[in-house]
Amino acid sequence: MSLTILLLLALGLGLAGWLAARSRAWAFRRASGASAMAALPSYHGWYVALWIVVPMVLFIALWSIVGPHLVSQHVLASPAAADLPAFGFQRESMLAEARAVAMGTAPAVFNDQARALVEPYREAIGRYQAIGIVVTLILGFLGGVWAFLRIKPDFAARTRVERTIMVVLLLASLVAILTTLGIFASLVFETIRFFGMVNPIDFLFGTHWGPDPMSSAANPDPSRYGAIPLFWGTIYIGAIIAMIVAIPLGLMSAIYLTQYARPSVRAWVKPALEILAGVPTVVYGYFAALTVAPAIRDLALAAGMSNPSSESALAAGLVMGVMIIPFVSSMADDSIAAVPQAMRDGSLAMGATTSETIRRVLVPAALPGIVAGIMLAISRAIGETMIVVMAASTAANLSANPLEAMTTVTVQIVAMLTGEGSFDHPATLSAFALGFVLFLVTLGLNFIALRVVKRFREAYE
Amino acid sequence: MVTVIHPNLDDTEAKMSARDVSVFYGDKMAIDHVSIDIPTKYVTAFIGPSGCGKSTFLRTLNRMNDTIPSARVEGEIVLDGEDIYRSKMDVVQLRARVGMVFQKPNPFPKTIYENIAYGPRIHGLAEGKQELDAIVETSLQRAGLWNEVKDRLEDSGTALSGGQQQRLCIARAIAVDPEVILMDEPCSALDPIATAKIEELIDELNGRYAIVIVTHSMQQAARVSQRTAFFHLGKMVEYGRTSDIFTNPLEERTKDYITGRYG
Numbered sequence: 001m002s003l004t005i006l007l008l009l010a011l012g013l014g015l016a017g018w019l020a021a022r023s024r025a026w027a028f029r030r031a032s033g034a035s036a037m038a039a040l041p042s043y044h045g046w047y048v049a050l051w052i053v054v055p056m057v058l059f060i061a062l063w064s065i066v067g068p069h070l071v072s073q074h075v076l077a078s079p080a081a082a083d084l085p086a087f088g089f090q091r092e093s094m095l096a097e098a099r100a101v102a103m104g105t106a107p108a109v110f111n112d113q114a115r116a117l118v119e120p121y122r123e124a125i126g127r128y129q130a131i132g133i134v135v136t137l138i139l140g141f142l143g144g145v146w147a148f149l150r151i152k153p154d155f156a157a158r159t160r161v162e163r164t165i166m167v168v169l170l171l172a173s174l175v176a177i178l179t180t181l182g183i184f185a186s187l188v189f190e191t192i193r194f195f196g197m198v199n200p201i202d203f204l205f206g207t208h209w210g211p212d213p214m215s216s217a218a219n220p221d222p223s224r225y226g227a228i229p230l231f232w233g234t235i236y237i238g239a240i241i242a243m244i245v246a247i248p249l250g251l252m253s254a255i256y257l258t259q260y261a262r263p264s265v266r267a268w269v270k271p272a273l274e275i276l277a278g279v280p281t282v283v284y285g286y287f288a289a290l291t292v293a294p295a296i297r298d299l300a301l302a303a304g305m306s307n308p309s310s311e312s313a314l315a316a317g318l319v320m321g322v323m324i325i326p327f328v329s330s331m332a333d334d335s336i337a338a339v340p341q342a343m344r345d346g347s348l349a350m351g352a353t354t355s356e357t358i359r360r361v362l363v364p365a366a367l368p369g370i371v372a373g374i375m376l377a378i379s380r381a382i383g384e385t386m387i388v389v390m391a392a393s394t395a396a397n398l399s400a401n402p403l404e405a406m407t408t409v410t411v412q413i414v415a416m417l418t419g420e421g422s423f424d425h426p427a428t429l430s431a432f433a434l435g436f437v438l439f440l441v442t443l444g445l446n447f448i449a450l451r452v453v454k455r456f457r458e459a460y461e
Numbered sequence: 462m463v464t465v466i467h468p469n470l471d472d473t474e475a476k477m478s479a480r481d482v483s484v485f486y487g488d489k490m491a492i493d494h495v496s497i498d499i500p501t502k503y504v505t506a507f508i509g510p511s512g513c514g515k516s517t518f519l520r521t522l523n524r525m526n527d528t529i530p531s532a533r534v535e536g537e538i539v540l541d542g543e544d545i546y547r548s549k550m551d552v553v554q555l556r557a558r559v560g561m562v563f564q565k566p567n568p569f570p571k572t573i574y575e576n577i578a579y580g581p582r583i584h585g586l587a588e589g590k591q592e593l594d595a596i597v598e599t600s601l602q603r604a605g606l607w608n609e610v611k612d613r614l615e616d617s618g619t620a621l622s623g624g625q626q627q628r629l630c631i632a633r634a635i636a637v638d639p640e641v642i643l644m645d646e647p648c649s650a651l652d653p654i655a656t657a658k659i660e661e662l663i664d665e666l667n668g669r670y671a672i673v674i675v676t677h678s679m680q681q682a683a684r685v686s687q688r689t690a691f692f693h694l695g696k697m698v699e700y701g702r703t704s705d706i707f708t709n710p711l712e713e714r715t716k717d718y719i720t721g722r723y724g
Contacts, residue, residue, distance in 0.1 A: 262530065263530065340567070342563060342565055342567035343567055343569060343570075344528075345525065345528065345563060345567070346563065346567040346568075346569065346630070346633075347569070347579070348525070348528060348556070349523065349525060349556055349560065349561035349563075349634075350556065350557075350560070350579060350580045350583065350633065350634070350637065351552070351553045351554070351555075351556035351557040351580065351583065351584060351637065352553075352579075352583050353553060353583075356583050360579070360583075361569050364570070364571070365569070365570045
């Protein structure tokens with residue numbers, strides 16, 4: 001509550017500083033003329049406002065982290081805390097109870113010992129809150145005064161404001177990068193723990209997958225952690241079956257859209273295709289599990305197969321292929337459109353037909369871009385989770401028969417993490433190792449694809 | 462306003478004739494009732510300020526304007542007595558007979574050999590590898606490029622210099638043995654030395670093919686052509702022997718343009 005008020009106060013002070021600085025700058029401007037000013041008056045306003053708001057906000061953030069620690073230290077130093085149990089669960093719960101009452105979030109204490117602590121807590125919270133508010137205000141005031149005094153006609157307020165904006169933008173982009181690094185680090189850490197229990201060789205090259213979360217965590221059976229069937233299932237569903245569907249359809253639709261479609265047709269076919277990319281993958285999952293998979297099973301039955309699986313790799317792969325079509329199509333579309341019009345004209349002027357021009361000039365010229373698009377599509381397909389979780393099975397089969405049930409890396413990650421094993425059991429930790437392998441593979445594919453695309457672009461610039 | 466045609470044009474066989482040709486981009490008229498005979502044995506130059514429609518008119522001669530959806534052509538263009546827009550002749554045949562060289566060299570991203578072999582292949586002109594080799598060699602020789610590239614026919618066409626690329630494009634056009642070659646400012650992206658080579662080449666090709674060249678450079682028109690047509694604002698203002706156009710222009714606008722008063 002007081003935090004909100006404090007932040008509002010900071011903004012209010014900032015506004016006051018802004019107005020004051022701007023009018024001061026206007027006064028300078030009237031006195032010495034517009035050409036003598038190094039910046040517009042509003043920039044002086046922003047400069048002062050930043051000097052008020054930024055220190056205040058930073059201190060509020062700092063204080064909301066440090067403050068509670070200071071409060072508990074103060075409470076623990078009080079005589080009432082001497083009776084507390086030395087450590088452990090009881091001590092923590094009493095402190096928490098007393099604090100809750102002191103802050104008014106709990107009505108009363110259960111524990112008598114806690115009651116004695118309420119008063120010290122109330123006093124400490126009040127005191128540190130007051131200190132916080134005072135220091136915040138002082139900081140804002142000092143910052144404002146300092147900045148205000150720097151306003152002179154030739155003061156380059158604009159440059160400083162611009163620089164501050166740049167720093168803010170830089171911090172925003174760092175957040176994304178640091179998050180990626182953090183995710184990567186946590187994956188690596190857990191993967192190393194897993195490889196401490198199961199030999200990486202057994203994991204990467206074993207052909208039997210069947211971790212048992214109920215077995216003893218101390219000495220896992222390495223022969224149950226062979227991930228080859230998962231890798232195979234992932235590649236078979238995501239990179240083979242899905243691509244057999246997505247590459248021809250995506251490429252052909254891109255060729256139609258760039259070379260044959262009239263603008264009016266293109267205007268509605270292209271958005272329709274993009275909507276396909278916007279369908280949540282869980283919806284594709286329903287479609288695969290409820291419509292495609294049973295249809296394939298019925299077909300297999302009609303063809304005379306005995307007891308076909310209802311969770312075939314084919315169903316998941318087909319639907320995933322449909323999902324990927326827009327990616328292949330839009331990448332191919334971009335690469336074909338990037339081939340200069342002069343190539344196309346040159347070929348047409350030789351008397352080539354549109355399809356000859358596409359086959360012999362445009363597609364070969366656009367090939368690097370198309371290949372890169374396909375690699376991005378594969379990387380997306382093998383990382384795709386919902387479709388396979390819903391339509392593929394959890395049975396790890398090493399088979400080339402598309403009608404057989406197969407599982408993928410992502411399915412097993414979900415299965416292992418949502419299982420009943422504890423977080424230090426190798427079965428659970430194997431999810432991190434699988435995720436790590438998947439991460440490396442998709443990262444590699446994306447990296448290569450982006451490099452290819454970059455070189456391709458350079459070739460035509 | 463009709464085109465002024467110089468009276469002392471000698472009677473020569475016309476390869477292509479345009480009669481009252483107008484071109485529209487949507488509602489905008491880009492070419493306004495142009496009539497001209499393109500002689501078989503001469504180089505014809507189209508000159509005029511930017512945006513006067515000379516390139517647009519050139520592109521109607523092999524129907525390259527078909528690739529622009531909003532473009533519409535009215536009037537009649539005849540190649541050896543056949544209307545190229547309305548007869549049974551299709552664009553594939555037409556473009557095999559009327560080749561084109563573009564403003565910027567545009568070799569395909571293929572080998573030098575494949576660039577030349579492209580046309581003969583799609584039109585089925587060669588039976589077997591030997592015939593194709595012969596066509597490639599003759600075309601490169603006629604384009605004056607053979608000696609420079611004969612040892613590296615498998616290199617990429619895009620690795621050649623700008624002037625060589627443009628000669629490669631001319632060789633590519635020659636390879637299907639066209640009757641007319643259209644050149645749309647073929648030297649505007651080249652340096653003076655490469656330009657001189659292309660002009661020399663045009664002189665050599667003159668007589669074997671009917672050549673139409675669009676150019677911004679009046680010196681170039683004077684050097685390489687025997688017939689000149691001056692275009693202005695979508696109209697053909699004046700047409701005659703190149704020497705007459707440059708020494709004795711009949712129209713005020715032509716005179717202003719060639720003396721450098723505008724454009």
